[in-house]
Amino acid sequence: MTTKRNQIIAQIEEQKKNPNLKLKLKERTEYFTNLLFYTLFDTDTEVEKNIDLLEKTFEELIDLACWETEKPCYKLWESYLEALPEILEKLNRDAEAFMKSDPAANSIEEVYLAYPGFYAIAIYRLSHELLKFGLPLVPRLMTEYSHRLTGTDINPAAEIGDSFFIDHATGIVIGETAIIKNNVKIYQGVTLGGLYVDRKLRNVKRHPTVEDNVTIYANATILGGSTVIGANSTIGGNTWITSSVPENSIISNTAEIKIKKVV
Structure with a gap:
């Protein structure tokens, strides 16, 4: 039994040809995505405290995803952080578009909390900005996480203007x-x-x-x-x-x- 078990282990290890396939990257990207959403929208979340946590998590993602060591991946965080206020401004305009377009929307809070279309747009905008810096895998994992939650599949490379409205999302x-x-x-x-x-x-x-x-x-x-x-x-x-x-x-x-x- 031990010999057979060892043979199976050896066969599996032989077939694992991709040294960069780390499932932890997917899990940590989802955690990072949730942190971003809370930092930008949750009233009770301390922005300064979460920014520090976001930076630490981002560094972890870089270790997992930036396989070409000569690329300046570690310089990305400051540039991304500087872009967050503008992204939030765009998302607030998106939320206003939901209020103007959907008679079923009872409040702006409902849009932020309950609308899968808004969540899909939010994660798209946050991932699209990262993609500009030449880090493709993390943005794609972010939008696929959103895809799983909302039923909306937006590739992070798509170009989307202001005041975008998605109804029902699925x-x-x-x-x-x-x-x-x-x-x-x-x-x-x-x-x-x-x-x-x-x-x-x-x-x-x-x-x-x-x-x-x-x-x-x-x-x-x-x-x-x-x-x-x-x-x-x-x-x-x-x-x-x-x-x-x-x-x-x-x-x-x-x-x-x-x-x-x-x-």
């Missing part, structure tokens, strides 16, 4: 090269995706651009890097779009629905 997908401008509203089940998946498309714009003041209703699918949804347009539910839409347009699904009364 099933939304926003791809890596998507561009969303200001005052955009998106409902559940919307996909901003690529026309097809191919490794050759890496570093190529393959997801749509959504201009200012666009509303996209539930389960609409918009695909392609050259697809642009013009400003002030409304995209109806269950639509399938693979080419650009002019500004001030209304796009609807024209499937006929028949209602018959049974006597």
Whole structure:
């Protein structure tokens, strides 16, 4: 039995070819994400105390994630810290957009505490700023943590403007090269995706651009890097779009629905 056990251990160790796969990085990133959210929004959290804790946790993430030692990973914290007030300002504008857009929102506190769409946007904005510094794995782990909690999948590399509103959140997908401008509203089940998946498309714009003041209703699918949804347009539910839409347009699904009364 001991010999067989030793053989199994040796086989597992032989197959563990990736020396940088440390699951602790995922766990500590989730802890760091929660710390960030509390620091920015929780009234009872002491900002100064949490900033120190965030810095310590960030250093731990750097040890786990910055595998190329020549890269200046340790210089990132101060730059990231300086960006936090501006990120918070943007998020407060997002929360105001929720209040203006959703008649079911009873208070601004409810938006911050209970809306998965707002949480998804918050973690996107916090991870997007980190991604700018060339540290890709931690931002992706942050947004995947949010994805698991909210059902909203936003790649941290997407570019999203001010006053963004996501209603209900579940099933939304926003791809890596998507561009969303200001005052955009998106409902559940919307996909901003690529026309097809191919490794050759890496570093190529393959997801749509959504201009200012666009509303996209539930389960609409918009695909392609050259697809642009013009400003002030409304995209109806269950639509399938693979080419650009002019500004001030209304796009609807024209499937006929028949209602018959049974006597």
